[in-house]
Amino acid sequence: MEEAPMPLHEERVRKIDSQPSDRIDLAIVGVGTLGATVAQLALSTGLKVLMVVRPGDEKKILASEMLDEWLRREVFCGRMSSEAAVRARSLARITSSFEALHDCDVVLESVAEDLLYKRAILANIEASVRPDCLIASTTSSLPAAWIAAETAHPERVAVAHYVWPAHRIPLVEVAFSTQTAQAHKDRLHELLRRQGKMWVEVKDKPGFLTTRVLFGYWSETLELVREGVSPTDIDRAMEEFGWPMGPCRVMDGAGLETILRVQKCVAPFLGGRIDGLARIGTLVAAGHVGGRSRSGFYVHDADGTRPNDAVIELSNIRLSEAPTDIVDRLMGAMLNEAAHCIAEGIVASWEEASFAVDYAFRFPARRGGMLGYLRSVRPTEVVARLEFLCAKHGPRFRPSAAFAEAARTTTEVIS
Incomplete structure (x- = not known):
């Protein structure tokens, strides 16, 4: 889809629910490339945010400067008024203490994509939060069940994979383990609603969709x-x-x-x-x-x-001119992996897969999104191209069995 700025939500910034001063709507542990944009999103939608950074004054200063620079840019570009920027900045706290998490309703872990590191961080979070606190990871690849495996309360762990940059991309990919409690699922959905997000729920498997x-x-x-x-x-x-x-x-x-x-x-x-x-x-x-x-x-x-x-x-080769099959190969790889995901039950249908890909990556609107593109080129033709590419470049292009079967038995792979 074509990029469009997220709504300002200035009215919500002004009309914060009257809450006890110590209550925190959202804590973010790890304010790197993705975590910083989640913080920006939350502040722009009127949430009280606690940012947990590594120990040291330098880390706090860097996080503070990041926020200030983002707000200056938002005001300069006309996406936020000066009044709303001041209000948003007042909703942010920066700390290096896990003990501050005690007053949080939801904690998002957003550290490096390393399973053992994430488990260690979750242990620190779990030792500090209230019993009813939801703990969600922004992981893009690790199942909730893996991350929660060594926690005392896996029923309150979930995945909320915000797509970078989180304050611009409207979609969040959500995954729950078989142990995640309904109350915590509901709490995550409520957080996403408050942030103006759409979401797709996917099977809790490596890489999701x-x-x-x-x-x-x-x-x-x-x-x-x-x-x-x-x-x-x-x-x-x-x-x-x-x-x-x-x-x-x-x-x-x-x-x-x-x-x-x-x-x-x-x-x-x-x-x-x-x-x-x-x-x-x-x-x-x-x-x-x-x-x-x-x-x-x-x-x-x-x-x-x-x-x-x-x-x-x-590469040891330099081509004098670009090959003519760049689009075929890249789009073939994308569509085939989506088909594998559908065949494995990561999502239920091409409609769900297209919804997620269109909003997460802004699939070209003039192609009708992923679903429209697939319909325009026809599944049988896609499978034929994949089989040709498989013969030329190897088994990575072998068509998904479900994709190929659908193309053989019907003119429409889309149900």
Whole structure:
């Protein structure tokens, strides 16, 4: 979908429910790339927010400066009035003490994508919160059941995978373990309603839906780079198709280090279909991690954005011209991974999958979203293309069994 600014919700910022002064609507433990945007979203919708950072005055100062800079930018761009910005800033507290979590209704864990680290953080959270507090993780790949496995009360643990940047993207992917209590499911839904979010509930399996679909698309991007296709040519082709930004530009923004950590979590469960994405490890090892280092697939500096020569290390070949099948390969990988997710019951239907992908990644509106695009190219034709790509490039393109069966038995894969 085309990008649109999120609503200002200024009226809600002004009309905060009268609450005891010590009550916190939402705590966020870990204010990195994603956690910072969740904090911005919560403050802009009138929630009282506690941000828990690592010990040290420097971390608190950085978090405070991040908030101030965001609010200045919101006012400058006309997305928030000066009055609303002052009010939003007054709703934020920054601490490095887990003890402050005692007054929180909901705690979001948003630390690095590492299962053991997340479990350690949850142990600290659980030791500090009230018995009725919901604990949710913003993980993009780790099932709630895994994260909650060593907690005393797994019934209050859930996944709320906000899509970065959380204050701009309207969708949240939600997952619950078999032990998550209904009361805590309801509390998470209420939080998302207060934030003006839409959500899709997915099966509690590694990678959920959106990460799997996105990483299939990104992994094939890296396969093209390995074959000598330049990031510039890939991005140009996909932007001409209708995406707001090409995949290499998006990966630079999301952070290659984070992407690599998530890839390592999910890849073992996907039969080799996202193994190509591991090649960004070469860039990460050389210090090219995307926005944070101002270099990834591209170099980002005062002179603008230009190709990063370090990407040459990912391939021994340089093509004189871009291949004509860039769109076929990237969209084929995306659609096939969505089909695998439907076949495995991650979501129930193409309608649900398309809803999630359209709102999470802004699937080109002029293509009718993912569902419209699939209908326009016809499932039988998609399967034929995948079979051709499978013969040429290997089993990662083998059509999902459910996808192929639907295409053989009906003219419409969409029920």
